[in-house]
Amino acid sequence: MMVDISTDYMGLKLRSPLVASSCGLTSNLKNLRSFEESGVGAVILKSVYEEEIIHYTKVSITRMLSSGFIYPEAMDYFEFEFNQIKDPLSDYLNLIRNAKAELTIPVIASINCLNAEGWLDYAQKIEQAGADALELNLFILPSDFTRTGQDNEAMYFDVVAKILSKITIPVSLKIGYYSAALGMLIQRLSETGVKGITLFNRMYDPDFSVDTLEFTTTNVLSHPSDFATSLRWIAIMSERVKCDLAASTGIHSGQTMVKQLLAGAKVVSAASAFYVHGIPYAQEMLSDLKRWMEEQSYPNLDAFRGKMSKDRTYNPAAFERVQFMRYFKDR
Incomplete structure (x- = not known):
């Protein structure tokens, strides 16, 4: 049986539901x-941080002012300077151009941000460089x-309103799960005009040594069991939003990808699995997906997507x- 694993996400045509997450x-x-050769449906570039954008934009402006260009045409120089100097911002735009070529x-480009100040103009440059979409x-x-x-x-909605007024390419949000009314927040965000919401971003967790009292990094990579939180909320929200949902964190196998699709995800994004097993591991994950679909006689993803969502x-x-308690009452 030939199966079709192509899908659409945020209006983009993807050959598979596996996306290489920002990393x-x-x-x-x-x-x-290598990711393309391994079969992923899309790639999300490593995030550029709003702090970087603000810092290097200020550096460029300082260079412009110090050069004596203080008349209106100086902005033309600024544009030239911004695209010529070697810094992370121009390098990022070049990566987009080269990848698209x-x-x-x-x-899909990615910006890591906290508010809507200082980076919106750079988002326009990302669009001009040819990115198919932007993940915030x-x-x-x-x-x-x-x-x-x-x-x-309110900060989420402020960011969304301002970015949607600046660019026309699809915008997705990658959010965390801290909210007193998470379901309502996700639902309301889906009604703003964003094309996708990813559940959830992986947060930095601080740790420190009890001997030196120095801070260290911990749990940099996700664990295969970490998928459960996003699985719950993908299933709860899949029939209640007006945009596509992507599942993230803990996607370490084809089986987990199947679970997230059954819960209602349009795509799943993975990163840690590729750090552990290598980029070609995407082929194995996709082969597992196809094998399962053949065994269950599902010709395409729509035939089973959302079958295990909360409402279905x-x-x-x-x-x-x-x-x-129900699992331990007899123990």
């Missing part, structure tokens, strides 16, 4: 070629005791249950 592996053209799969890795840690939950959530499964309460 260090997607920061150079050689790896991007060589790859046949969609190339947006996470607000609710640790500011002067801000309410409503204040924090035989046991919707399973996604609402948060206590372990």
Whole structure:
């Protein structure tokens, strides 16, 4: 049985539902070629941070002013300067251009941001460079005791409104799960005009040595069991949003990819699996997906996508249950 694993995501045509997530592996053209050769449907470039954008933009402006160009035409010089100097921002734009020139799969840029200040003009440059879409890795840690939950959530909508007024390519949000009303937040964000929402971004967790009291990094890579949180919320939200959903974190096998698709995800994005097994591991994941579809007689992804979502499964309460007691009552 021949199966079709192509899909569409944010209006883009993808040959497979496996997406290479934003990470260090997607920061150079050689790896991007390898991802394409391994069968992924799209690549999301490593994020550029709003702090980088603001810093290097200020550096360019400082150079412009120090050169004596203070009349209106100086902005033409600024544009030239911005595109000629060697810095991470111009390098990122060149990576987009080169990737679009060589790859046949969609190339999605990524900006890691906290608010809508200082980087919107650069987002326009990303669009002009040829990116097929833009992912905003947006996470607000609710640790500011002067801000309410409503204040924090308002920041999401402010960012979305401003970026959608600046660019025309599809925009997706990659968000965290800290929210007192997460389901409602996801639903409302899906109604803003964004084309996709990724559940969830992987957060940095601090750790420190008890001997030296120095901070260290911990759990940089996801664990295969980490998929459960996004699986729950993909299943809960898949029938209740007005944009595509992508599942992220803990995608380490073809079986996990199948689960997320059954829950209702349009695509799944993976990174840690490729760090552990190598980029060609994408072929094995996709082969597992095809094999399962053949065994279950599913001709395409739409034939089973969302079959285990909360609104369609035989046991919707399973996604609402948060206590372990029923499993341990006899032990």
